[in-house]
Amino acid sequence: MAKKKRPVIEREEVVVKFVGDSGDGMQLTGSMFSDVAALVGNDLATFPDFPAEIRAPQNTVAGVSGFQVHMGSSKIFTTGDLVDVLVAMNPASLKSNLKWAKKGATILTDTDAYDDKTIEKAGYKVDPLTDSSLDSFNMIKAPITTLTKESLKELGTDAKTAERSKNMFALGMLYYIFNRDLKPSFKYFEQKFKKKPELVEINKIVLQAGYNYADTIEALESVIQVSAANMQKGRYRNITGNVATAWGLLAAAEKSGRPLFLGSYPITPATEILMELSKHKSLGAKVFQAEDEIAGICSAIGASFTGAMACTTTSGPGLSLKSEAIGLAVITELPLVIVNVQRGGPSTGLPTKSEQSDLYQALFGRNGECPVIVVAASSSENCFYYAYMTAKLSMEHMTPAILLTDGYLGFGSTLFRIPKMADMPEINPPIAQANDPEYKPYKRDPETLVRQWAIPGTEGLRHRIGGLEKENITGVVSTDPMNHQVMTNMRAQKVEKVADFIPEQEIDGAAEGDLLVVSWGGTYGAVHSAVSQMQKEGRNISHAHFHYIMPLPKNTGKVLKGFKKIVVCELNSGQFVNYLRMKFPMPNITQFNKVQGLPFMINELTDKFNQLLEEK
Amino acid sequence: MDFINMTVERTNVQLSKADFESDQMVKWCPGCGGHAILAAVERVFPKIGYRKENFCMVSGIGCSSRFPYYVNTYGIHGIHGRAAAISTGVKIANPKLSVWTVTGDGDSLAIGGNHFIHVIRRNVDLNILLFNNQIYGLTKGQFSPTTPMGKVTKTSPMGTIEHPFNIGELVMGAQGTFFARVPDNNIALMTECMFEAAKHDGTSVTEIMENCIIFADKAHAPVTGKDVKDENMLILKNGAPMVFGKNNEKGLRLKDTMLEVVEIGKNGITIDDILIHDQYNQDPGIQLMLAKLAPPHFPMVFGVIRSAMYPTYDDLVEEQIKYAKETSKIKCVDDLLNSGDTWEI
Numbered sequence: 001m002a003k004k005k006r007p008v009i010e011r012e013e014v015v016v017k018f019v020g021d022s023g024d025g026m027q028l029t030g031s032m033f034s035d036v037a038a039l040v041g042n043d044l045a046t047f048p049d050f051p052a053e054i055r056a057p058q059n060t061v062a063g064v065s066g067f068q069v070h071m072g073s074s075k076i077f078t079t080g081d082l083v084d085v086l087v088a089m090n091p092a093s094l095k096s097n098l099k100w101a102k103k104g105a106t107i108l109t110d111t112d113a114y115d116d117k118t119i120e121k122a123g124y125k126v127d128p129l130t131d132s133s134l135d136s137f138n139m140i141k142a143p144i145t146t147l148t149k150e151s152l153k154e155l156g157t158d159a160k161t162a163e164r165s166k167n168m169f170a171l172g173m174l175y176y177i178f179n180r181d182l183k184p185s186f187k188y189f190e191q192k193f194k195k196k197p198e199l200v201e202i203n204k205i206v207l208q209a210g211y212n213y214a215d216t217i218e219a220l221e222s223v224i225q226v227s228a229a230n231m232q233k234g235r236y237r238n239i240t241g242n243v244a245t246a247w248g249l250l251a252a253a254e255k256s257g258r259p260l261f262l263g264s265y266p267i268t269p270a271t272e273i274l275m276e277l278s279k280h281k282s283l284g285a286k287v288f289q290a291e292d293e294i295a296g297i298c299s300a301i302g303a304s305f306t307g308a309m310a311c312t313t314t315s316g317p318g319l320s321l322k323s324e325a326i327g328l329a330v331i332t333e334l335p336l337v338i339v340n341v342q343r344g345g346p347s348t349g350l351p352t353k354s355e356q357s358d359l360y361q362a363l364f365g366r367n368g369e370c371p372v373i374v375v376a377a378s379s380s381e382n383c384f385y386y387a388y389m390t391a392k393l394s395m396e397h398m399t400p401a402i403l404l405t406d407g408y409l410g411f412g413s414t415l416f417r418i419p420k421m422a423d424m425p426e427i428n429p430p431i432a433q434a435n436d437p438e439y440k441p442y443k444r445d446p447e448t449l450v451r452q453w454a455i456p457g458t459e460g461l462r463h464r465i466g467g468l469e470k471e472n473i474t475g476v477v478s479t480d481p482m483n484h485q486v487m488t489n490m491r492a493q494k495v496e497k498v499a500d501f502i503p504e505q506e507i508d509g510a511a512e513g514d515l516l517v518v519s520w521g522g523t524y525g526a527v528h529s530a531v532s533q534m535q536k537e538g539r540n541i542s543h544a545h546f547h548y549i550m551p552l553p554k555n556t557g558k559v560l561k562g563f564k565k566i567v568v569c570e571l572n573s574g575q576f577v578n579y580l581r582m583k584f585p586m587p588n589i590t591q592f593n594k595v596q597g598l599p600f601m602i603n604e605l606t607d608k609f610n611q612l613l614e615e616k
Numbered sequence: 617m618d619f620i621n622m623t624v625e626r627t628n629v630q631l632s633k634a635d636f637e638s639d640q641m642v643k644w645c646p647g648c649g650g651h652a653i654l655a656a657v658e659r660v661f662p663k664i665g666y667r668k669e670n671f672c673m674v675s676g677i678g679c680s681s682r683f684p685y686y687v688n689t690y691g692i693h694g695i696h697g698r699a700a701a702i703s704t705g706v707k708i709a710n711p712k713l714s715v716w717t718v719t720g721d722g723d724s725l726a727i728g729g730n731h732f733i734h735v736i737r738r739n740v741d742l743n744i745l746l747f748n749n750q751i752y753g754l755t756k757g758q759f760s761p762t763t764p765m766g767k768v769t770k771t772s773p774m775g776t777i778e779h780p781f782n783i784g785e786l787v788m789g790a791q792g793t794f795f796a797r798v799p800d801n802n803i804a805l806m807t808e809c810m811f812e813a814a815k816h817d818g819t820s821v822t823e824i825m826e827n828c829i830i831f832a833d834k835a836h837a838p839v840t841g842k843d844v845k846d847e848n849m850l851i852l853k854n855g856a857p858m859v860f861g862k863n864n865e866k867g868l869r870l871k872d873t874m875l876e877v878v879e880i881g882k883n884g885i886t887i888d889d890i891l892i893h894d895q896y897n898q899d900p901g902i903q904l905m906l907a908k909l910a911p912p913h914f915p916m917v918f919g920v921i922r923s924a925m926y927p928t929y930d931d932l933v934e935e936q937i938k939y940a941k942e943t944s945k946i947k948c949v950d951d952l953l954n955s956g957d958t959w960e961i
Contacts, residue, residue: 035957038959039959041961231961232961233961234960234961235954235958235959235960235961236958236959236960236961237953237956237957237958237959238957247949247952247953250949250952251949254948254949259709261705261708261709263701263705280946280952281936281937281939281940281941281944282937282940282941282943282944282946282947283946283947283948283949283952284937284941286708286709286933286937288704288705288708290701290704290734291730291731291734292730294698294701294731295698295701295704295730295731295734298694298695298698298701298702298705298731299701299702299704299705299708300705301692301694301702301705302674302692302701302702302703302704302705302706302707302709303705303706303708303709304705305672305690305692305702305705305706306672306705306706306709306710306713307709307710308709308710310705310709324695325695325698327695328694328695332692418953418954418958419953420950421948421949421950421953456669456670456672456690456706456710456713457625457667457669457670457690457710457712457713458669459667459669460669461669461690462668462669462688462689462690463690463691464638464673464684464685464690464691464692464693465691465692465693466675466684466685466691466692466693466694467677467693467694467695468693476640477640477685
């Protein structure tokens with residue numbers, strides 16, 4: 001253990017990234033590191049960056065797997081742009097991640113992983129550790145593999161097992177650099193390897209050895225300290241967006257008293273929601289892994305007809321396949337939650353990368369006049385809340401609703417202040433009463449235009465619904481021209497009226513000014529960080545981040561009118577901006593877009609905003 | 617007819633045909649086989665003994681799929697090809713419903729082929745009534761996956777060049793547990809097979825050879841026509857020998873590994889040589905051979921060909937949930953939220 005006193009550098013926030021070969025255990029290393037950060041009270045956000053292939057060839061750039069942690073003593077809104085500390089376990093991971101390292105970043109790398117073959121495989125002409133290409137970084141070059149094996153010599157551990165625990169050596173070194181306690185990790189080993197005590201021992205020894213080694217070589221002159229964040233009191237956990245979405249749906253089912261049914265088909269990056277819900281049969285969740293995307297949604301529509309809280313989860317290409325069935329749910333006016341964890345498109349596109357390019361599809365991608373509710377989550381943890389609200393609005397308004405999240409939110413994690421179910425808003429679906437002599441399939445609540453949910457098995461409510469246009473009120477099949485107009489209007493107005501039940505749009509900053517930055521969905525963290533940085537610098541700039549897309553909050557027009565310039569930032573070619581232009585034709589709406597499968601960087605946003613503020 | 621014992625809630629009230637008659641105008645063509653099928657359904661539903669509120673009809677698209685509008689039950693008219701998928705959701709979500717899926721040869725074997733084989737493979741407890749008229753009716757006369765090869769239709773002016781599906785073969789290929797075949801001109805047999813279908817736990821497929829009077833009139837006449845049916849139809853009865861012919865003078869027997877038609881009383885053949893039908897046999901070997909028989913060398917086989925006992929998907933869903941509820945520490949969402957690694961700040 002460190003005995004001498006090291007100087008302490010206090011940092012408000014630090015980004016650490018662990019990168020290595022797919023099999024190097026970087027996901028585990030990263031999540032252990034972030035768990036310890038959370039325990040000392042840092043706020044944090046994490047993001048796993050793994051290749052689309054399961055096990056790409058060893059030591060190639062294609063096979064690099066990474067895990068990024070952004071931790072801070074203040075609120076953390078993004079998973080971090082550039083990296084302060086990079087742990088690179090081989091040349092390929094160094095090569096592919098160097099571009100994300102800040103100038104002067106600390107880079108820890110395993111020198112044992114560098115030989116002629118691996119250097120060439122990574123695409124280097126010369127060993128980057130020997131030329132001067134890394135001079136601007138603070139390099140910690142350590143023979144990690146050798147030292148790991150050395151530390152296990154006494155135990156007689158075989159070479160393969162020893163090599164596999166080299167990630168723990170690197171983690172130990174990092175714990176020294178950040179002055180972290182090793183005990184929580186020891187405890188973790190004891191729990192994880194309950195049935196394999198030899199692995200507990202191995203991991204403990206290697207972790208400690210890494211820590212001691214960093215101490216011996218005085219890896220860094222000073223300790224990097226990230227103090228506890230001033231977080232709202234409460235019980236916390238770390239949660240990914242996909243798990244939060246799954247739990248939000250479970251919560252809505254419990255609150256509404258409607259059993260949860262999920263009909264889904266595996267698709268990256270949405271599969272984790274299906275896997276998570278499959279675990280929770282004890283809560284009555286019925287999860288059906290269908291033969292395809294279409295069967296997923298159609299089974300959910302069948303379940304919804306029987307009175308279940310029905311959901312289907314997918315990503316872009318899957319949503320395309322579900323389009324026709326969404327129309328069926330619209331015309332039958334059945335509740336249905338459709339979760340789209342967006343990825344790069346079109347077609348198969350970039351399955352593991354994030355984009356916001358399914359907004360048009362969510363709003364307009366169906367035949368006929370076919371309005372649905374569209375909601376977007378903005379952080380991994382609030383996927384819980386927005387999944388809950390999507391289900392609530394869908395059931396209470398008897399209309400399908402799409403929740404848009406994305407790969408970054410879904411795979412990424414943030415700290416989640418655990419709510420109490422008693423504090424969640426009530427959900428009251430309009431269930432028809434048995435033997436109600438007034439019941440008609442399309443008789444509507446005059447205020448909300450919502451029809452009643454008559455559940456099969458209930459006495460006195462037998463009725464038929466379906467994909468053919470129905471006569472208003474009676475539900476008899478009808479091709480009458482005026483009736484079609486009435487029903488089309490009803491379906492549209494019913495969705496518009498949801499605006500009476502969602503919060504007004506908030507503005508972060510002054511309600512009037514020079515520049516309003518507009519964003520929606522998963523870009524909140526980056527855009528918020530950029531705007532608040534500029535607000536601190538005294539710039540006249542405000543931010544409106546949208547969660548409710550269809551319908552928009554009632555005050556949206558008023559919000560937009562308060563500013564000389566508006567810029568809508570999104571990770572597509574301008575889908576939300578065109579939707580806003582359609583609803584509020586104003587000449588001063590501009591746009592800032594990026595379609596690279598990557599999130600916004602804070603500095604590219606501030607550059608754009610500064611430019612807009614300077615232009616006359 | 618014997619007693620049905622299932623999860624669906626039963627009634628002591630004696631229901632009648634009137635309980636299931638809808639007030640909607642039936643818009644099938646006069647002479648369409650659909651009318652007879654509707655009559656059979658209205659006849660069999662009251663006999664099954666479930667509460668009338670526990671019947672749920674689900675359909676896809678096509679002439680057959682208008683069916684739910686014509687029966688007074690809970691019903692959902694779906695989209696093309698997806699009736700099996702919608703029905704699966706209905707049954708899993710509420711296993712107390714008796715689910716009847718009405719579909720056609722285009723709906724379930726072409727656009728919905730994927731759902732059809734998978735629902736059968738899973739053995740979800742549904743009753744599929746498959747109206748096989750060997751043609752696309754609602755789009756006015758294009759060939760379907762069951763149209764005989766060479767048939768001239770609006771999209772095959774020189775005759776089709778596709779091999780048709782044999783529905784029984786497809787069902788058994790997908791590990792089906794129940795298959796029956798009936799002609800639309802024999803209401804008594806239809807009713808009997810529908811009752812057997814209802815009785816069966818698991819996916820039942822009842823192929824109804826339906827006549828489309830407009831676009832494929834008399835398509836089934838070479839088998840079911842009055843003049844030929846004695847020779848060309850063999851109606852199975854469980855536990856009884858497989859005989860046919862005007863005076864039941866012909867029968868099927870197994871010779872080596874093949875079926876053959878024999879005449880009783882000739883060449884020393886007696887009734888004891890004739891195969892006895894076992895619809896409950898789990899091994900589909902003979903049943904599959906029976907399903908594939910067709911004129912000119914064999915009769916076509918009707919009635920319940922296969923009705924084997926296997927666990928149903930929906931029962932297994934309930935079983936897993938019951939077990940999880942008994943054994944899991946997580947009893948409510950608050951438990952879930954606070955499970956695993958959490959800490960206080």
